[in-house]
Amino acid sequence: SQQGEEDPQALSIQEGENATMNCSYKTSINNLQWYRQNSGRGLVHLILIRSNEREKHSGRLRVTLDTSKKSSSLLITASRAADTASYFCATFPYGGSQGNLIFGKGTKLSVKP
Amino acid sequence: NAGVTQTPKFQVLKTGQSMTLQCAQDMNHNSMYWYRQDPGMGLRLIYYSASEGTTDKGEVPNGYNVSRLNKREFSLRLESAAPSQTSVYFCASSDAFGDLKEKLFFGSGTQLSVL
Numbered sequence: 001s002q003q004g005e006e007d008p009q010a011l012s013i014q015e016g017e018n019a020t021m022n023c024s025y026k027t028s029i030n031n032l033q034w035y036r037q038n039s040g041r042g043l044v045h046l047i048l049i050r051s052n053e054r055e056k057h058s059g060r061l062r063v064t065l066d067t068s069k070k071s072s073s074l075l076i077t078a079s080r081a082a083d084t085a086s087y088f089c090a091t092f093p094y095g096g097s098q099g100n101l102i103f104g105k106g107t108k109l110s111v112k113p
Numbered sequence: 114n115a116g117v118t119q120t121p122k123f124q125v126l127k128t129g130q131s132m133t134l135q136c137a138q139d140m141n142h143n144s145m146y147w148y149r150q151d152p153g154m155g156l157r158l159i160y161y162s163a164s165e166g167t168t169d170k171g172e173v174p175n176g177y178n179v180s181r182l183n184k185r186e187f188s189l190r191l192e193s194a195a196p197s198q199t200s201v202y203f204c205a206s207s208d209a210f211g212d213l214k215e216k217l218f219f220g221s222g223t224q225l226s227v228l
Contacts, residue, residue, distance in 0.1 A: 031215060042117070042203055042219030043156070088155065092215045099146065099161040099169055101215060106155060 004032070004089040004104035012110040019076040021107040023089030024069075032065060033090045034074050037106070043088065046074075051094070079111045115139055119204050119220035126194045126227045134189040134223050136204030144207045145187035146171075146217065147179060149200040156203065162187055194227045201225070 007022045023032065031050045035043040049056045049065045049072065056063045062075040076083055086106040093100055117138045126132055138145065146161040148171075158171030162181040176198060178190045187206075191198060201224050205217040 033216065035217075040222075042221045043205075043217070044219070045216050048216060090217075097163070099144075099158060099163065099171060101158075101217065103148075103156040105153060 004091045004102065006087070006089055006104045006107040008107060009105070010108045010110070012112065013079060015079060015081055015111055015113050017079055017111075019079050019083070019109055019111070021074045021087050021089075021109070023072045023074070023104060025072075025089075025091045026070065027091075028094040029067070030092045030094050030096060032063075032072050033092070033101070034061075034063060034072075035088045035090060035103075037086045037088065039085070046087075076109075079109075081111050081113045083109060084111045085109060117204055117206055117218050117220035119202075119223050121223060122221070124223060124225050126191075126225065128195060128227060130194050130227075131190070131192050132194065133191075134202055134204075134225075135186070136188065136220060137186045138204075138206040138218070139185065140206060140208075140218065141184070142206035142208050142218070143184070145181065146205040146207075147177075147187070147189045148203045148205065149173065150203060150222075151200050159189065159202075194225075196227050199225060199227045 004023045004025045033048045034046045037043045060077045065072045086108045088106045090103045120135045143164045147159040148156040157173045160179040162168045165184045180188045204220040
């Protein structure tokens with residue numbers, strides 16, 4: 001029961017450029033989260049945005065949420081080689097409880113030095 | 114502060130063998146989860162435990178059992194491994210209360226191959 005779908009599936013950019021990844025979902029949500037996964041490692045939480053928020057920043061990360069379009073975007077500014085990883089959006093549905101977080105299939109980002 | 118610790122990191126099984134994946138967290142979290150990650154499929158929830166003493170099925174529970182041994186530990190058992198269970202398994206935990214109760218903390222994973 002995939003809820004979030006990331007786009008594009010893969011993205012390759014040069015160091016210093018900005019990277020934008022998008023996530024679309026189907027049902028009403030309580031919040032949407034973005035996670036990063038380096039190769040061979042577990043997922044690391046990056047940022048959480050609630051349904052009543054439209055934009056959130058954390059360092060070089062900017063997340064937007066458009067609940068009318070059921071979509072979110074993650075922008076990484078001034079990318080670095082160390083940002084090379086897979087990025088997943090995860091949605092927590094409205095009225096959900098523990099165990100209801102649903103992950104998308106991810107965007108694989110490659111940042112070339 | 115170790116966070117979420119999974120053992121083993123790698124395992125190879127023959128079809129029909131059994132094994133238990135161990136997970137422990139030291140963050141005093143109430144909720145714990147087991148996910149599997151397959152290429153092109155993202156993460157899918159196998160089982161979760163909202164609190165000590167409770168367990169619930171996730172999206173793909175068939176072929177697995179779990180035990181919430183205490184607040185810290187949540188194990189995943191494959192009674193009779195099948196090739197379809199070849200995957201990377203992740204344990205995660207979260208706090209049950211507070212502003213970020215939906216935020217998950219992940220272990221580093223167990224890569225399991227079933228031949």
